[in-house]
Amino acid sequence: MSENRTGKRIEASGRTLELLRTVAAIGPASATEIATELGFAKSTAYYHLETLADFEFVVRRHDGYQLSMNFLSMGHDLVNQLDIYQVGKPQIDRLAEETGELCILMTEEHGYGYYIYDNRGEGAVNFDTIGHRKHLHNNALGKAVLAHMDERRVDEILDRHGLPPTTDRTITDRAALKEELATARSEGVAFDREEQLNGLCCIAAPLLDSDSGDDREVKGAISVAVPASRARGTYFNEELPMAVSDTANLVELELQDY
Structure with missing residues (x-):
């Protein structure tokens, strides 16, 4: 965990949220494209994306990952x-x-x-x-x-x-x-x-x-x-x-x- 002005953060959660924002901005995009945008290792981006897909917060498509309609329902x-x-x-x-x-x-x-x-x-x-x-x-x-x-x-x-x-x-x-x-x-x-x-x-x-x-x-x-x-x-x-x-x-x- 890393320190910041508001206290402590869980790095994995922060990476997941950064990833979601990036998918929203540039998706559909591949794990490689998302990793490059964020400066993550490709494997890191891939495993985060797959976890989000399993929980139905992103969807896998032929042209890459994009946010799921879960966000529309939640909003x-x-x-x-x-x-x-x-x-x-x-x-x-x-x-x-x-x-x-x-x-x-x-x-x-x-x-x-x-x-x-x-x-x-x-x-x-x-x-x-x-x-x-x-x-x-x-x-x-x-x-x-x-x-x-x-x-x-x-x-x-x-x-x-x-x-x-x-x-x-x-x-x-x-x-x-x-x-x-x-x-x-x-x-x-x-x-x-x-x-x-x-x-x-x-x-x-x-x-x-x-x-x-x-x-x-x-x-x-x-x-x-x-x-x-x-x-x-x-x-x-x-x-x-x-x-x-x-x-x-x-x-x-x-x-x-x-």
């Missing part, structure tokens, strides 16, 4: 266990119907945002979201969450994941981001003006846990995403923020009794 079970999913899903459906736009539910884990549900209204952009992992600094959902975190936690996330640009509008300066987070915290909503994806703008509101007292824990966020051509005037700056805020408030109220 589905996980999402169904989340209170914000159970409470937020019908409210996202209602918001999508009312606005006609793409509405998204997100939760945070390990400093990333995970999109766990969406619904599209009649005029919505066709943007795939569910299951995606995103940075928090370059989109409205992430900024809504960061705005209600302790500053030390924000710094930990930024130190670990950085502020990589995804468009030429992405905020990559920490001081500028913190200014925007302060505004989002005071106004109750966060904006993304083509910072994550060219042509897409979003408004998001946080979902706060009322049971945590004055220092309310942020459980996730909801957003409305619109094409940049509609991100203007009172529609984007007043109507949609009010709709998102109202929906977030309804979710928070229902979470109290969940």
Whole structure:
């Protein structure tokens, strides 16, 4: 076992998890290709892969190993266990119907945002979201969450994941981001003006846990995403923020009794 800043790790478990991430990224791939990618001995990669195949976490195919559908099933079970999913899903459906736009539910884990549900209204952009992992600094959902975190936690996330640009509008300066987070915290909503994806703008509101007292824990966020051509005037700056805020408030109220 090896030491690190959080204590001790079991090396074999760490290698298995590294291997799974690599298979997810490059599979289907042979044991040799995976071993080369990771710098493992071929025999080490092979025995890990065969063990994972026996436990049905990877599958052997003619063109190599790839992750099994077990992960899809496990992810589905996980999402169904989340209170914000159970409470937020019908409210996202209602918001999508009312606005006609793409509405998204997100939760945070390990400093990333995970999109766990969406619904599209009649005029919505066709943007795939569910299951995606995103940075928090370059989109409205992430900024809504960061705005209600302790500053030390924000710094930990930024130190670990950085502020990589995804468009030429992405905020990559920490001081500028913190200014925007302060505004989002005071106004109750966060904006993304083509910072994550060219042509897409979003408004998001946080979902706060009322049971945590004055220092309310942020459980996730909801957003409305619109094409940049509609991100203007009172529609984007007043109507949609009010709709998102109202929906977030309804979710928070229902979470109290969940």
